[in-house]
Amino acid sequence: MNEERITEKLNILADAAKYDVSCASSGSKRKNQNKGLGNASNGICHTYTEDGRCVSLLKILLTNHCIFDCAYCVSRSSNDIKRAAFTVQEVVDLTINFYRRNYIEGLFLSSGIFKDADFTMERLVRVAKKLRTEHNFNGYIHLKSIPGASDELMREAGLYADRLSVNLEMPTEAGLKLLAPEKNRQEMIKPMGFLKNEIIQRTEEKALFKKAPMFAPAGQSTQVIIGATPETDQQVLQTADHFYRNFNLRRVYYSGYVPVLSDSRLPALNTSVPMVRENRLYQADWLMRNYGFHVNEIVNERAPHLDLDVDPKLSWSLRNLHVFPIDVNKADLQLILRVPGIGLLSAQKIVSARKFGKLNWDQLKKIGVALNRARYFITCNSTSFERRDLTAMSIKQFILSTSQSKYLKNSVTQLGLF
Amino acid sequence: MTTLVYDGSFEGLLTAVFEIYEHKLQHVKMQRGEWLSTALFENVIEVVTDDKRAGRVLQGLQQKLSTGGLQRLYAAHMADIENEDGNLVGYIRYAFDAKQNIEEDYGNRYVLRLAELMRMIRREKHRMEAFIRFQKLKDETFYAAIEPDFNVLPLLSRHFKNRYADQKWLIYDMRRNYGLFYDLHQVDFIVLDFAISKPDNVISTYTEDEGLYQNLWKNYFKSVNIPARKNTKLHMRHIPKRYWRFLTEKI
Numbered sequence: 001m002n003e004e005r006i007t008e009k010l011n012i013l014a015d016a017a018k019y020d021v022s023c024a025s026s027g028s029k030r031k032n033q034n035k036g037l038g039n040a041s042n043g044i045c046h047t048y049t050e051d052g053r054c055v056s057l058l059k060i061l062l063t064n065h066c067i068f069d070c071a072y073c074v075s076r077s078s079n080d081i082k083r084a085a086f087t088v089q090e091v092v093d094l095t096i097n098f099y100r101r102n103y104i105e106g107l108f109l110s111s112g113i114f115k116d117a118d119f120t121m122e123r124l125v126r127v128a129k130k131l132r133t134e135h136n137f138n139g140y141i142h143l144k145s146i147p148g149a150s151d152e153l154m155r156e157a158g159l160y161a162d163r164l165s166v167n168l169e170m171p172t173e174a175g176l177k178l179l180a181p182e183k184n185r186q187e188m189i190k191p192m193g194f195l196k197n198e199i200i201q202r203t204e205e206k207a208l209f210k211k212a213p214m215f216a217p218a219g220q221s222t223q224v225i226i227g228a229t230p231e232t233d234q235q236v237l238q239t240a241d242h243f244y245r246n247f248n249l250r251r252v253y254y255s256g257y258v259p260v261l262s263d264s265r266l267p268a269l270n271t272s273v274p275m276v277r278e279n280r281l282y283q284a285d286w287l288m289r290n291y292g293f294h295v296n297e298i299v300n301e302r303a304p305h306l307d308l309d310v311d312p313k314l315s316w317s318l319r320n321l322h323v324f325p326i327d328v329n330k331a332d333l334q335l336i337l338r339v340p341g342i343g344l345l346s347a348q349k350i351v352s353a354r355k356f357g358k359l360n361w362d363q364l365k366k367i368g369v370a371l372n373r374a375r376y377f378i379t380c381n382s383t384s385f386e387r388r389d390l391t392a393m394s395i396k397q398f399i400l401s402t403s404q405s406k407y408l409k410n411s412v413t414q415l416g417l418f
Numbered sequence: 419m420t421t422l423v424y425d426g427s428f429e430g431l432l433t434a435v436f437e438i439y440e441h442k443l444q445h446v447k448m449q450r451g452e453w454l455s456t457a458l459f460e461n462v463i464e465v466v467t468d469d470k471r472a473g474r475v476l477q478g479l480q481q482k483l484s485t486g487g488l489q490r491l492y493a494a495h496m497a498d499i500e501n502e503d504g505n506l507v508g509y510i511r512y513a514f515d516a517k518q519n520i521e522e523d524y525g526n527r528y529v530l531r532l533a534e535l536m537r538m539i540r541r542e543k544h545r546m547e548a549f550i551r552f553q554k555l556k557d558e559t560f561y562a563a564i565e566p567d568f569n570v571l572p573l574l575s576r577h578f579k580n581r582y583a584d585q586k587w588l589i590y591d592m593r594r595n596y597g598l599f600y601d602l603h604q605v606d607f608i609v610l611d612f613a614i615s616k617p618d619n620v621i622s623t624y625t626e627d628e629g630l631y632q633n634l635w636k637n638y639f640k641s642v643n644i645p646a647r648k649n650t651k652l653h654m655r656h657i658p659k660r661y662w663r664f665l666t667e668k669i
Contacts, residue, residue, distance in 0.1 A: 010634055015642075035584050037584055047549075047665065048656040049639070049643045051648050052652030055639070055642060103551065356525055
């Protein structure tokens with residue numbers, strides 16, 4: 001391996017891939033077989049970038065040559081940048097050697113479009129196939145499916161990869177038309193539908209025949225870029241909800257737009273990355289997937305945007321004070337999960353612990369409940385009752401005066417934007 | 419208040435519990451180490467580890483706790499976190515004195531403390547699974563040095579054995595001076611004599627391409643950073659500074 005050349009390629013192709021936000025490496029169940037290399041299931045972040053994001057996979061493009069000219073993308077064909085392409089063997093060597101040193105959980109491989117969809121997809125699949133069949137590699141592989149690739153290639157990809165994803169890029173079709181006129185939303189959705197059916201079918205087979213091969217065991221994900229186009233949070237979350245429901249997606253990622261290119265259709269280059277909004281979208285997404293919230297409870301016609309100063313659960317609670325206060329010693333788990341300041345783990349601990357005796361403020365605090373928020377919404381085995389018929393506005397002010405978002409705290413400059 | 423001095427082993431801890439019940443002690447303090455007869459303290463009991471007595475306590479615990487509960491207790495003791503023996507003894511006493519299984523009684527301070535300890539231990543174990551950086555030596559062994567806050571090396575054995583089944587590896591705890599070595603068949607505890615070869619100075623025994631992959635990894639780490647999103651505080655929270663000197667990308 002020519003050290004200088006491979007270093008340069010890695011720099012170029014890692015740099016170009018870093019805007020893909022997916023980094024999950026969990027949710028698979030690939031075991032180490034026949035004394036091979038690696039396993040995939042745990043989801044380990046091996047390091048963190050200086051911007052605080054998790055690094056768990058070697059995330060690279062096979063090439064940043066691209067026939068498309070999408071306005072938001074650094075690799076767009078009209079952008080004057082250095083181009084490079086890995087060979088299949090180079091990607092395999094990097095993956096294996098990084099994995100052996102415990103730098104990574106596996107490979108996230110995406111690509112610019114070389115010539116056409118199939119030509120590109122075929123190379124991505126070849127990398128995965130080589131890792132699995134020639135190197136007995138059982139680490140995590142996430143392949144980006146190329147819209148427009150043939151069903152045959154998609155099927156083969158599913159046999160070697162743990163996760164497949166197609167980026168929706170923009171939350172709505174109109175947004176995509178504006179910034180990526182050469183791309184077609186239907187063409188992006190088509191492989192998702194194909195994979196969804198294939199995954200369901202293969203899972204059923206696997207239930208019947210233990211030896212049936214795994215097919216994309218960690219499922220599908222997608223990502224949308226936030227803040228490059230004028231969609232509301234309602235539009236963004238409804239899109240996500242639609243894909244969760246109809247395509248069984250495991251995750252939708254929200255990527256706050258980082259201005260890298262000057263283009264009249266895009267926010268100006270000095271615009272800040274919408275980090276708070278991105279964070280609120282992830283919180284809302286979490287509520288939809290793990291806390292039993294319906295998308296319309298979080299955002300709707302009356303409140304199309306997420307609150308930036310408080311998290312979406314608190315925001316919902318303030319709009320629905322009639323539900324509270326609830327008695328944590330009696331209420332259903334589902335209702336306890338709706339209390340601001342109580343997370344999944346604390347909620348479960350409360351339900352376990354109350355079998356032994358009623359809980360008071362002190363015990364709740366020790367269990368891990370954030371009382372500065374929760375105390376306005378619950379009662380417990382204690383005579384003091386904190387809510388005192390406060391209005392939503394005053395509760396919000398009390399809470400804000402005792403806490404501050406970690407994002408708001410260290411980037412005051414960003415506030416002016418919204 | 420009675421102080422029980424014991425040898426620091428789990429059997430020793432269980433023997434101490436036996437003594438507590440035998441002498442019907444109420445308020446106790448646990449202390450690891452040697453009993454000094456010259457000490458001026460009153461009410462000091464020297465616990466002589468006794469396998470029979472420990473075995474009886476263990477049997478009793480098996481009646482009162484689930485297998486998982488007992489394992490957690492053992493792991494919490496093994497992790498060697500300072501000044502926690504009193505809480506572990508409190509937990510054991512609570513388990514014995516209660517009529518039902520108390521493992522999920524998070525309203526109780528000892529149960530809650532054990533849950534906290536387990537969280538601390540699991541976090542450190544998980545961090546080691548993430549932050550261990552192997553370096554390939556000339557004899558094809560992948561070597562890593564660590565210095566975890568708690569004694570979690572034994573808990574790492576299964577993870578790395580399942581993951582790196584086709585390479586020899588050695589993980590060495592510099593603070594506690596022992597390591598885990600996998601020879602392609604099984605994992606053993608070993609002690610190295612660093613008087614001959616300094617642990618920080620194994621560069622001479624690297625394979626040829628070790629430097630290449632270390633540099634590639636450092637470069638990769640730089641390339642994936644997005645300066646527009648810089649967030650040093652978050653970065654530091656995820657990788658506390660004390661781990662940096664073992665992280666290839668931070669050296």
